[in-house]
Amino acid sequence: MTTTDAPTARTPISLSQSTYAALPPEVGRPAYDRAKVTVGIVHFGVGGFHRAHQAMYVDHLLNNGLALDWGICGVGALPQDRRIVDTLTEQDGLYTLVVKHPDGHREARVIGSIVEMMFAPDDPRAVVDRLADPRTRIVSLTITEGGYVVNQVTGEFDAADEAIRADLVEGATPRTVFGYVVAALAARRESGVPPFTVMSCDNLPGNGDVARRMMTAFARLKDPSLADWMDEHVAFPNCMVDRITPVTAEEDIDRLAEEFGVEDGWPVVCEPFTQWVLEDHFTDGRPPLEEAGVQLVPDVVPYELMKLRLLNASHQALCYLGYLSGYRYAHDVCQDPLFVDFLLGYMEHEGSPTLPEVPGVDLGAYRHELIERFANPEVRDTLARLCAESSDRIPKWLVPVINRNLAGGGEIDRSALVVASWARYAEGTDEQGDPIEVVDRIRDRVMAAAARQESDPLSFLRDRDLFGDLVDDDRFTASYLAALESLHTRGARATLEAWEAKTARG
Numbered sequence: 001m002t003t004t005d006a007p008t009a010r011t012p013i014s015l016s017q018s019t020y021a022a023l024p025p026e027v028g029r030p031a032y033d034r035a036k037v038t039v040g041i042v043h044f045g046v047g048g049f050h051r052a053h054q055a056m057y058v059d060h061l062l063n064n065g066l067a068l069d070w071g072i073c074g075v076g077a078l079p080q081d082r083r084i085v086d087t088l089t090e091q092d093g094l095y096t097l098v099v100k101h102p103d104g105h106r107e108a109r110v111i112g113s114i115v116e117m118m119f120a121p122d123d124p125r126a127v128v129d130r131l132a133d134p135r136t137r138i139v140s141l142t143i144t145e146g147g148y149v150v151n152q153v154t155g156e157f158d159a160a161d162e163a164i165r166a167d168l169v170e171g172a173t174p175r176t177v178f179g180y181v182v183a184a185l186a187a188r189r190e191s192g193v194p195p196f197t198v199m200s201c202d203n204l205p206g207n208g209d210v211a212r213r214m215m216t217a218f219a220r221l222k223d224p225s226l227a228d229w230m231d232e233h234v235a236f237p238n239c240m241v242d243r244i245t246p247v248t249a250e251e252d253i254d255r256l257a258e259e260f261g262v263e264d265g266w267p268v269v270c271e272p273f274t275q276w277v278l279e280d281h282f283t284d285g286r287p288p289l290e291e292a293g294v295q296l297v298p299d300v301v302p303y304e305l306m307k308l309r310l311l312n313a314s315h316q317a318l319c320y321l322g323y324l325s326g327y328r329y330a331h332d333v334c335q336d337p338l339f340v341d342f343l344l345g346y347m348e349h350e351g352s353p354t355l356p357e358v359p360g361v362d363l364g365a366y367r368h369e370l371i372e373r374f375a376n377p378e379v380r381d382t383l384a385r386l387c388a389e390s391s392d393r394i395p396k397w398l399v400p401v402i403n404r405n406l407a408g409g410g411e412i413d414r415s416a417l418v419v420a421s422w423a424r425y426a427e428g429t430d431e432q433g434d435p436i437e438v439v440d441r442i443r444d445r446v447m448a449a450a451a452r453q454e455s456d457p458l459s460f461l462r463d464r465d466l467f468g469d470l471v472d473d474d475r476f477t478a479s480y481l482a483a484l485e486s487l488h489t490r491g492a493r494a495t496l497e498a499w500e501a502k503t504a505r506g
């Protein structure tokens with residue numbers, strides 16, 4: 001990857017296959033012949049993260065003369081994906097990845113591994129054909145935690161979901177990832193083509209296992225014999241993925257043009273850190289990912305739990321309290337010693353004790369490295385991104401920590417404060433009296449529960465779909481109620497100060 005420290009003004013070049021060779025030399029670019037790259041991976045959910053992570057790893061391999069038959073076809077399955085499909089199609093699949101170092105230094109590289117884009121609603125049949133093509137050997141997913149249609153109460157596949165119901169109708173044209181993947185697997189079985197691997201790269205505990213359970217549950221409702229065949233023949237590896245990738249801001253687009261001379265309709269920005277720990281379990285081959293730094297291990301679970309319960313749960317621990325206090329960016333919160341102490345306290349005393357041994361990892365060093373990563377002022381990760389879709393995050397990342405600690409007599413007070421801070425945030429006004437735009441697919445439900453807190457302080461916690469039986473646990477509710485009361489009367493900052501004073505007294 002090439003770099004610049006001294007940006008200069010220049011006329012930007014509009015990014016495409018025919019122009020990228022003329023980009024300034026400090027911009028990295030594919031050194032391989034893209035015309036020779038064929039599709040081996042079909043990816044659903046070409047958002048920021050896929051482009052900062054998996055597509056970057058594949059680009060790295062291609063640049064080293066490897067994996068020419070593992071190019072990526074990106075699929076947008078939802079109506080809102082039209083913009084990314086159009087933008088990348090116009091740019092022949094090319095985009096710029098900008099890595100932001102904490103000292104202000106940036107690296108820009110044009111990534112060439114996405115060689116085809118499809119907008120599924122325009123031509124669903126073409127997507128099924130692409131998936132059924134024997135050259136497609138991996139189908140990867142970053143469709144968010146909510147994309148797996150898991151019923152929060154039962155943990156089972158939610159066949160009542162409207163789009164799923166439509167896809168289950170006999171002879172229906174697929175609309176969901178489930179519909180596409182299962183139709184293609186049926187076609188492959190029919191024609192004797194080996195099945196592809198389904199590789200989830202979402203932040204879910206046991207992401208591969210969840211993908212397997214949900215995909216086979218869908219198939220079972222359509223064709224039980226296909227579900228049996230999938231159980232026997234399709235690999236769904238688990239993996240841990242990590243790279244903080246904020247939403248691209250307009251300013252990022254402008255700065256890329258000004259500093260590097262690249263006119264790119266939708267670049268991606270991210271932190272320097274990147275990690276991918278993957279189970280080596282593939283149905284029909286895989287690229288030599290280890291050559292690009294991917295850790296292939298027999299058991300991903302310890303790494304996954306470490307990341308979800310320390311990194312992701314800490315994101316939730318900082319976002320509501322930070323937002324209520326008036327902060328809007330993660331780095332500002334993580335440069336404030338009051339918040340840093342709280343986060344380190346959560347990670348050391350509540351998150352870490354619930355983890356198994358993580359091979360080769362010093363958890364103390366990992367916790368401090370997380371704070372440094374969060375505090376990178378260049379990344380400008382917004383608290384709004386971290387506060388969004390909380391109903392998909394808190395139950396998967398924090399509630400398991402609380403349950404483990406309640407069962408084992410461990411500490412739960414910081415986690416209780418985090419849940420209370422979400423409840424306070426969901427009231428929809430910050431401590432300055434400004435409205436909060438709560439973004440959640442069950443927004444009305446969480447906001448209605450938060451609105452009842454004045455008369456029923458446990459109303460938020462009563463949602464058993466989100467919190468299980470926590471509302472029945474006296475130790476948890478005592479801590480939660482004290483935290484919520486303090487947030488209402490003193491505010492987030494003073495609550496943390498009181499907390500610090502209390503822990504200092506021992």
Ligand SMILES: NC(=O)c1ccc[n+]([C@@H]2O[C@H](COP(=O)([O-])OP(=O)(O)OC[C@H]3O[C@@H](n4cnc5c(N)ncnc54)[C@H](O)[C@@H]3O)[C@@H](O)[C@H]2O)c1
Nearest residue numbers: 045046047048049077142143144145147202203243244245
């Ligand atoms: N952003 C990060 O820092 C980061 C880091 C590690 C892992 N992840 C994982 O990647 C996921 C996506 O993050 P992102 O930053 O790329 O978000 P994003 O909003 O940029 O992209 C999400 C993509 O998923 C698609 N999608 C959402 N729901 C879907 C559904 N039901 N069916 C099909 N497609 C669906 C969206 O249309 C979009 O293309 C996260 O939810 C997380 O699990 C993100």
Ligand SMILES: O=P(O)(O)OC[C@@H](O)[C@@H](O)[C@H](O)[C@H](O)CO
Nearest residue numbers: 203241242243244245312315386
């Ligand atoms: O993207 P989500 O919904 O899984 O979670 C929000 C953040 O915690 C997450 O994106 C982190 O930035 C990421 O997991 C870092 O690798």
